[in-house]
Amino acid sequence: MIESSSNEPSLIRVEDLTVAFGEEKVVENLSFSVRSGQTLAIVGESGSGKSVTSLSILRLADMSGARYLSGRVLFQTAAGERDLLTLSQQDMRSIRGKEIAMIFQEPMTSLNPVFTVGDQIAEVLQLHEGMSRKDALAEGVKLLKMVRLADAESIIGRYPHQLSGGMRQRVMIAMALACRPKLLIADEPTTALDVTIQAQILAILRDLKDSLDMAIIFITHDMGVVAEMADDVVVMRKGHKVEEQPVDAIFHDPQHLYTQTLLSAVPKLGAMNGEDFPKRLPVAVYDEAGARTEGEVRVQNTANYGVAPLVRVEDLVVRFNVKKNFLGRPTHRVHAVEEISLDIYPGETLALVGESGSGKSTIGRTIQQLQESQAGNITFNGKRFSDMGKGERRALRKKIQYIFQDPYASLDPRKTVGFSIAEPIRTHGILHDEGLIATRVSELLERVGLSASHARRYPHEFSGGQRQRICIARALASDPELIIADEALSALDVSVQAQIINLFMDLQEERGLSYLFISHDMAVVEQISHRVAVLYLGQIVEFGSRRQVFENPTHSYTRNLLAAVPIADPQKRVMLAIDDTEIPSPIRAVGNEPEHLRHKEIAPGHLVAE
Amino acid sequence: MAGFIVKRLLQAIFATLVVTLLVSYAIRMTGDPALMLTQGAGSITEADLVRIREALGVNQPFFVQYFGFLRDMVTFDFGRSFLGGTSVAVLIGGALPSTLVLAFWSMLISIAFSIPLGITAAVHKNKALDQVIRVISLVGLSFPNFWLAIMLVLVFSITWNILPPSGMSGWLSYIMPAVTMGVILMAVNVRLVRTTMLETLSSQYIMVARAKGLSETKVLYKHALRNCAIPLITYMGLQFGGLLGGIVVIERVFNWPGMGTLAFDAVGARDYPVLQASIMVLSLLIIIVNLLVDIIYGLVDPRIRTE
Numbered sequence: 001m002i003e004s005s006s007n008e009p010s011l012i013r014v015e016d017l018t019v020a021f022g023e024e025k026v027v028e029n030l031s032f033s034v035r036s037g038q039t040l041a042i043v044g045e046s047g048s049g050k051s052v053t054s055l056s057i058l059r060l061a062d063m064s065g066a067r068y069l070s071g072r073v074l075f076q077t078a079a080g081e082r083d084l085l086t087l088s089q090q091d092m093r094s095i096r097g098k099e100i101a102m103i104f105q106e107p108m109t110s111l112n113p114v115f116t117v118g119d120q121i122a123e124v125l126q127l128h129e130g131m132s133r134k135d136a137l138a139e140g141v142k143l144l145k146m147v148r149l150a151d152a153e154s155i156i157g158r159y160p161h162q163l164s165g166g167m168r169q170r171v172m173i174a175m176a177l178a179c180r181p182k183l184l185i186a187d188e189p190t191t192a193l194d195v196t197i198q199a200q201i202l203a204i205l206r207d208l209k210d211s212l213d214m215a216i217i218f219i220t221h222d223m224g225v226v227a228e229m230a231d232d233v234v235v236m237r238k239g240h241k242v243e244e245q246p247v248d249a250i251f252h253d254p255q256h257l258y259t260q261t262l263l264s265a266v267p268k269l270g271a272m273n274g275e276d277f278p279k280r281l282p283v284a285v286y287d288e289a290g291a292r293t294e295g296e297v298r299v300q301n302t303a304n305y306g307v308a309p310l311v312r313v314e315d316l317v318v319r320f321n322v323k324k325n326f327l328g329r330p331t332h333r334v335h336a337v338e339e340i341s342l343d344i345y346p347g348e349t350l351a352l353v354g355e356s357g358s359g360k361s362t363i364g365r366t367i368q369q370l371q372e373s374q375a376g377n378i379t380f381n382g383k384r385f386s387d388m389g390k391g392e393r394r395a396l397r398k399k400i401q402y403i404f405q406d407p408y409a410s411l412d413p414r415k416t417v418g419f420s421i422a423e424p425i426r427t428h429g430i431l432h433d434e435g436l437i438a439t440r441v442s443e444l445l446e447r448v449g450l451s452a453s454h455a456r457r458y459p460h461e462f463s464g465g466q467r468q469r470i471c472i473a474r475a476l477a478s479d480p481e482l483i484i485a486d487e488a489l490s491a492l493d494v495s496v497q498a499q500i501i502n503l504f505m506d507l508q509e510e511r512g513l514s515y516l517f518i519s520h521d522m523a524v525v526e527q528i529s530h531r532v533a534v535l536y537l538g539q540i541v542e543f544g545s546r547r548q549v550f551e552n553p554t555h556s557y558t559r560n561l562l563a564a565v566p567i568a569d570p571q572k573r574v575m576l577a578i579d580d581t582e583i584p585s586p587i588r589a590v591g592n593e594p595e596h597l598r599h600k601e602i603a604p605g606h607l608v609a610e
Numbered sequence: 611m612a613g614f615i616v617k618r619l620l621q622a623i624f625a626t627l628v629v630t631l632l633v634s635y636a637i638r639m640t641g642d643p644a645l646m647l648t649q650g651a652g653s654i655t656e657a658d659l660v661r662i663r664e665a666l667g668v669n670q671p672f673f674v675q676y677f678g679f680l681r682d683m684v685t686f687d688f689g690r691s692f693l694g695g696t697s698v699a700v701l702i703g704g705a706l707p708s709t710l711v712l713a714f715w716s717m718l719i720s721i722a723f724s725i726p727l728g729i730t731a732a733v734h735k736n737k738a739l740d741q742v743i744r745v746i747s748l749v750g751l752s753f754p755n756f757w758l759a760i761m762l763v764l765v766f767s768i769t770w771n772i773l774p775p776s777g778m779s780g781w782l783s784y785i786m787p788a789v790t791m792g793v794i795l796m797a798v799n800v801r802l803v804r805t806t807m808l809e810t811l812s813s814q815y816i817m818v819a820r821a822k823g824l825s826e827t828k829v830l831y832k833h834a835l836r837n838c839a840i841p842l843i844t845y846m847g848l849q850f851g852g853l854l855g856g857i858v859v860i861e862r863v864f865n866w867p868g869m870g871t872l873a874f875d876a877v878g879a880r881d882y883p884v885l886q887a888s889i890m891v892l893s894l895l896i897i898i899v900n901l902l903v904d905i906i907y908g909l910v911d912p913r914i915r916t917e
Contacts, residue, residue, distance in 0.1 A: 109815060113837065127822065
């Protein structure tokens with residue numbers, strides 16, 4: 001079907017699009033348009049239909065059984081305007097990769113592991129441009145240079161597993177841009193990346209959009225990224241568009257209550273300036289009943305520094321052997337943790353921040369005895385791990401609980417939620433009477449904001465946020481003194497995240513809990529923690545109170561980390577000079593020991609690596 | 611890689627030792643070969659039996675016999691059959707190729723059918739075509755191999771008389787034994803291909819391949835199939851042992867002059883040298899195939915190569 005060409009300058013116009021899987025409509029009556037050289041951000045939380053929208057434009061949603069109940073997707077192809085919804089899959093194939101390209105969220109899994117980077121890039125050029133393999137590979141090298149990969153000639157012959165996440169995402173971008181598409185769809189392209197790497201990728205996308213005069217549809221849940229990237233913004237919720245505005249207006253004059261709620265839920269870096277203590281903030285809620293705020297403001301002055309620390313970590317070293325020689329002797333090691341010392345006081349939230357390979361999770365895992373250390377001491381309540389017997393160490397697991405990032409993966413799908421929560425009670429023999437156990441499970445569920453009747457249900461019946469609440473209830477079941485929260489908020493939508501932060505704070509106030517809060521999200525850390533340790537390649541580069549680290553960041557790495565965080569305000573958009581350095585690998589040859597950092601105390605309690 | 615192969619070879623030698631030790635010991639519990647040899651030979655005295663045992667060397671303690679066998683193996687001296695004194699090396703040299711050819715065609719038939727069928731089933735998951743293929747596979751799985759062999763003989767040799775019912779004479783005689791083994795292997799492999807394919811198809815790189823504008827054929831047979839290869843190759847390597855086991859039965863039914871027939875007859879005759887040598891050759895064969903599988907891994911998957 002050839003549409004009569006009008007004067008409409010839009011490159012792509014989506015009109016009244018409704019997409020259904022089975023009987024369920026996941027996108028309803030959606031309309032928007034994008035012009036060349038513009039970036040449209042589609043923002044929404046999980047289940048908003050934003051990804052389905054992008055897959056529908058490319059007609060890739062067909063493969064998962066999508067049906068298009070209404071609407072048109074008008075795209076200016078090389079041969080004139082076409083309604084993509086009416087094209088055959090065969091016709092779509094000449095548009096995909098050539099005129100519309102797409103990059104995806106997970107750089108670790110979006111490249112085929114068994115083909116070289118070069119083969120995967122060359123494939124597109126051979127297909128759409130009719131190039132020979134040799135010419136396509138030569139063009140591939142140019143493309144890799146375009147996404148600022150140093151050493152492109154060597155990377156072209158490598159396999160995906162030999163590259164870091166940031167490098168893989170650059171390869172993905174190079175591959176997507178190989179045929180100079182007119183439209184690039186980017187579906188959460190930086191969500192899985194470290195914040196400094198995210199800043200690099202965003203800058204590359206911005207530059208290439210201008211130099212290639214592309215349009216970008218940028219799908220994200222991250223308001224900070226929206227502020228950095230977008231010209232126009234579409235806000236989606238449950239398959240509907242709730243608001244569409246230019247980016248400045250979205251942030252400074254949001255019309256819809258949902259947009260307002262979403263924006264107020266985003267933790268803002270620097271919002272806590274001048275505060276000595278973490279602060280519990282009211283949560284904005286938007287549901288069928290409308291928009292409102294729940295909860296009160298409360299200063300979280302719970303840390304007790306007047307007593308002995310609950311946990312003391314001294315000169316901890318954790319290394320893993322990764323390569324062995326012919327005789328089975330290790331030749332290379334991951335230096336995950338290198339002489340780390342820190343204390344966690346009762347009622348305190350100590351945050352560990354850092355990027356991939358910084359060793360932050362390894363510290364948590366070692367304290368929880370999931371990981372052996374090579375040197376150093378860990379003391380709990382004044383007693384060293386090394387002085388404890390087997391039974392004592394086992395009993396310690398009752399006092400220290402772990403909450404993982406992925407609430408989907410950390411609950412047994414075949415057991416009821418009640419069973420999972422009761423498991424630590426039974427394992428540690430805290431209660432024996434079944435009736436008492438059931439009562440305790442009900443109390444715990446109610447404490448985390450669920451209801452007692454939920455105990456009989458299975459994990460798949462809950463949302464992500466509810467599952468994380470269940471994991472918290474399970475962690476509380478053995479009445480612990482320390483909870484290690486390892487990226488526990490990272491998989492959650494911002495509105496849910498805000499509620500869980502408050503739950504963490506309320507429980508701390510109530511029970512005097514200590515938290516070891518492991519996170520890469522600086523804004524959340526700023527709100528929740530009493531003290532912060534910034535980690536880089538297994539060592540602490542800066543350590544101090546929340547206020548010291550965030551208001552007077554002194555080490556250059558801490559500053560970089562803070563500067564790379566996207567700010568949810570388009571008027572504060574700063575074009576960072578792009579630093580193309582990768583985070584170095586913590587893997588070292590045996591014998592090549594890292595130098596241990598010395599720290600200088602620049603203010604009481606504020607340590608900075610020299 | 612070299613270190614890896616050396617390690618595997620050492621494991622292989624150990625495994626062969628264990629297998630031959632067990633087999634040699636087990637067959638000696640079935641009874642006296644001298645009695646078997648003199649069956650129906652009229653009046654045999656106890657002195658005759660002692661002489662025969664001495665001649666065969668089976669009067670010595672078990673470990674002396676076993677180490678003798680090992681010592682001979684090192685010099686590639688396979689000994690002579692108790693039955694008629696033919697060189698065991700000649701017997702095995704005659705039987706091994708017949709078995710290998712049969713195994714090759716069975717594998718080929720199984721792969722040639724199971725991969726396209728498995729992929730088709732995965733692509734049409736839970737639709738009619740998938741159901742049909744799964745039922746065919748289930749039927750194939752449910753056939754005992756000897757029954758299928760007999761049915762084929764009934765139909766193609768006796769009723770229609772188009773294929774020779776037994777023996778190894780010309781390419782026509784290969785069809786029924788190879789198809790029998792092939793169909794049963796295929797039935798298992800179809801399910802395996804379907805499952806691994808479904809998992810691979812849900813990977814993001816498949817979505818990426820489609821977003822590049824590649825045809826479905828390229829997406830399936832280039833991007834997906836190669837990623838399915840690892841579990842398939844592993845399984846087919848393991849299957850090879852079962853295949854050889856199955857061939858013993860099939861060779862009996864079709865009177866096929868292979869290793870199965872050789873070993874089977876040696877058990878009946880308590881022909882220790884032939885049995886020990888054939889078992890050793892068969893177990894070496896399985897070990898070599900699995901070693902090859904490990905090497906192929908590296909060729910197929912670059913992630914294993916760099917380890």
